[in-house]
Each structure stands twice: as structure tokens, then as C-alpha cells.
Amino acid sequence: MPDDLTVADTEPSIEGSSTYQIGQLLGRGGMGEVVVAHDAEIGRDVALKRMRGNAPDLTERFLREAKIQARLDHPAIVPVYELGRDREGQPFFTMKRLTGRTLHEVLGEEKLQRLLRAFVDVCHAIDFAHARGVVHRDLKPSNIMLGDYGEVYVLDWGVARVVAESEATSTPKAVAGPSDMTQAGDVLGTPGYMSPEQYAGEKIGPATDVWALGAILFEILTGQPLHRGAVERPSERTPKRTIAPELDEACIAALTEVPAARPTAKELGARVERYLDGDRDLERRRALAAEQVAFAVRAREEGRRREAIRAAGRALALDPDAVEAGELLAAMITEVPDTTPPEVEADLINVEREVQRARSRQSAFAYLAIWLLAPLTPVFHIAKWGMLALVFLAANAIAVMQIVNARTGRVPTWALMLANLALVVVFAQWVGAVMLTPLLVGALLVAFGSRPEIARRPALVYGFGVLAFGLPLLVELAGVMPHTFSYGAAGVTSWGNIVDSRTPTDFAIYLCGMLALLLITARFSVGITRARLEAQRHVHLQAWQLRQLLPRAKTAR
8 A cells, every 4th residue: 555545545434443534554564554544533543553464373463462562551562542343354453643763763863862761761661561471572673663752662562472372482484684574474573683592493582572672772882783793792893982881781791692691671771771870880890890801811911912902991991990900001001012013013104204204305405415515616626527526416316316205205225225325436536435435424324224124124234334335445446436545654545536636725625524424414313312212202101191091009100
């Protein structure tokens, strides 16, 4: 029947103790449909549920639903006004007409507090039914109505059963279809909300409804249906959500596989209600905190550091005064583990990349500082302009590489090392290979030794130092470059081949250049030390701040 079709077009009324004018369709299930009906005698609209089909087993179940619902006089259970038969002999019953939306429709829209209070009302209604021997067997968000005026109703008692009745307890396979539909016939429940004993066809009892309540609470807390493999804590499914430990524990308790180990509906509702009322069960929280601490200790000993830290954090959330949990968490956060987690390695790489970019910018200015000598070249007596051009070319090429590295971080270290080796060889022709060139090599060793990828392989640093020191000597001894030194009876004599002058002015400029090189090296070394000290200061400040959050004991010293 289309939603906008009124039965008045085909059957204007149904007669019982009153005459009901049939209106629009409200909903349709596996064995019946609900329509709006106007009670002409009293003058009110009601919801009228009638059969779809006339199979005897459906009729029996339909009548049982009406009678069970009628005997459950509770504010959260829709009252039944009349049970009767229409002119064709088909059974129907009328109920209070509800206005509102189902829990399934409002999940993700309503505030958590509102949903939890509605959940408590549902627990009370189910506890009321259990006290009268009735098990709902099909609790799910789409069977819970949140009224427009704050009311809460548990709907669809079509597959409910009275525990004392002698009916088959086996539950056939669940329907393979939408998880919010319960079909008539063999299916007595909804996949995703059915307890393990329902799936297994074992004895059904009040604990079956408690499982479904746990699944509903799980969905309220996580925003996701439970049925996704093994049962897990809400806090584990959605770690980014802040889920109170009391609710986490209450939910997982209701989802215990063993029916006898589950709380009653009343107890489950009371646990949620205590949370809403702010009554934190201190002793229970302390016991749970102790369990989490014990787990954290074992996980730490077994090398499962992530799990250990999280468990210690949960223990503190449960009991903020848990000294052992605080000490354990502080120790794990401040101590350095034997292995570095991949996420930390990635963070360190990103941080070091930014540091290297900053250093590359500084280094580029240091190499470009050679241009400060350009205005002084007329004062020098340049003997080999081509060699001087090579010095400027090498220094500027490295400066360009450093600028590119500062912007992209993609210039490989080996390329910089090769370029600097070339600079050392031609620089030796200016100042001599054995006297002052090693000063430049020392500055380069400080720069390259500060790079993590090089520092982790010290053989590269040593190898570069030996090569940078020995290569100028080798190319001169091999005759590739003119000699800049000699050794004889007078000892070691060193000279440069680029400047052919020995005037006091040349010597003064020469000394100023060496002093500038020393100062640049010193500045770079000081910068590295300051960065290290600042990093240490940050680490110790963070550790101190953490200790202020933790219980005062050994960690407070």
C-alpha cells in the first residue's frame, strides 16, 4: 500500500468496538502494517496494526504480540487500546499514535546525553518486561522511538516471547538482508543485534535482550554498528572519541559471550544512569585501574610499548590518584626505548629536513661571502685568473645547490660532498695545500658531521676528511695541479699560485680571509650546540609538565 493511499478509497472503515476511518500508511513489517486510523466514537487518531496475509502461524504470532504488548503497562511501551477483527475476520489492534523519530534516525544528530538518557528508559522498559517473563528478542535502534516531547518507546513486540511458554527455543538462521529488517517466518531477530545464543539456536532468555542493549549502546557511543567481526570495546573501535571508562566497561559487560555473565537490563541501565548523574563508582574504577596497570606492566615487559602506554593512560583516566599508573606512564614517556617506532622515525626525518633547509640557507650565504673579495682583486697581483675563476665558480655552484636544498630538501649529500671536494682542490691553489686548506676541510667536517644521515655512518665523515685533506696533495704530486708546497732543509714551505705577490696588503687581506673562515666555522658550531641545548630544554620541560599532571609520588621530585 503506498504511503499516501488511504484505505477509505477501497475500505472506508474497520469496525470493532469503535469504527475506525483508515488513513495513511505509517510502516510495514514482516507480518503486518501500521496505518493511521481515526476513532470516530472517541474522536482521536490512533495507530492501527493489521495482518499482512492469513497464515495460521502468522495469525498466532500477531495475536501474541498484541496480548504481550497489552499486558506490559509501562510508560516506554506503547499502550494497546483494542484487539479485534475486521469484517473479513482478520485480526487488528489499535495503539497510541506516536510522533517522533527512531533512534536509528537520530544517531549522529542528537547529543550523547540525550541518547544515553533515552537508552536508560529503554533499559527500564525491558527490565519491566523481563520481570513479567517477556523477552523482546528484536531490540535495535529502529525499534526505539524518541518522541517529539521527550518520550521514549520500545516498539515492535512481534517476535517477543513469554519465557514460561512452551515454544521451541531454537532460533533458525538470520535473514541475509538489511540489518534493520526482521522478517516473519523463521527469522527471530536482526543480524548485528542478535546474541551469540540466538545465532547458535540455544536457549533464549533475558540476557539475550541485554546483548542487544549492549549492541545499541555500542552504536550510541561509537556511531558505528557493532557487527564488524569480533566484539571490541567502543574506545578501541573509535579511539579518537572521548568515551568515558564507565560507559566503555558497561558496554563490554553487556556484550559478554556468556549469557550468565551479563548484567541485567536494570543493572545496565543503572550503570549508565550513574554516569549521567555523575556518581562514579570509585571502588570499581580503582579495581579497573589496577587491572589496566597490571596489563601495562606486562605489555611493557613484552616490548608492546604502545599498548602499555595506552593502558597506563586508561588507568589514570579511571583513577586519577593511581600513583603506580602515574609513575609507569612518566617512566615510559621520558625513557628512551631500544627501538624507535616508525611514526617517530618519520617525524624525526621531517624535523631534520626542516633543520637542514635552515642550515642550507645559512651555508649559501657563507659560500657567497667569497664575493666580498671581488672588490679587492685590483689590489691583488693575480697571476692565474683562470684558477681564481674556478674558485669563484665552485663556491657559487655550491651556494646554488644549498639554495635549492633550502627550498626543496632534495639535493643529495653526496653531490654536496663532491662539489666541496672540487672547491678544496682549487682553493688549495690559493692558500696552499698543507697549511691553510686543512682549515677549510675542518669547517666542512663540522658541517657534514651535523647531518644525521652522515653522522649515523661515521666512516663517511672520516673518509671525507681524509680525502679532502689528501686529494689536493695527490693532484699536485701527480702533476695535475702546480705545487703549493715543498719540504727541505728549511722545513715546510707553502705558497699560493693564484696571487703572485708578497706585499703587506696581500698578507693582511689573506689573514682577514682566514679569520672570516674561522668565524664562520665557529658560528656554525655554536648554532649546532645551541640547537642541541634547546632540544634538551624542551624535552626536560615537557617531562616536568607531564609530572605535574600525574599523582604526586616519586615522579614529583
